[in-house]
Amino acid sequence: MADNALVSWVVHPEPWLLEDQLIATLDVPLNLQGNGHNPFYPVLKQLRARAERTARELPIAGIDPVV
Numbered sequence: 001m002a003d004n005a006l007v008s009w010v011v012h013p014e015p016w017l018l019e020d021q022l023i024a025t026l027d028v029p030l031n032l033q034g035n036g037h038n039p040f041y042p043v044l045k046q047l048r049a050r051a052e053r054t055a056r057e058l059p060i061a062g063i064d065p066v067v
Contacts, residue, residue, distance in 0.1 A: 012018045023031050029040040032048070059065055 010018070020034055022028070023034045024037070027038065028035065029038055029044065031038075032041065032045060035041055
């Protein structure tokens, strides 16, 4: 990621509007919201859903399971 990712920022009075526009026009495959047009969207959505299911099934460290 260090070789391929760039980070930048801009001050904007309504950053959520700018974010929507950028996601709609740039290739940002790790964003799901507003990015259904990206070819990687269905794959990422499925991977995240699977990861969430797995995480919910795992015990939480330091907490006794409910019996």
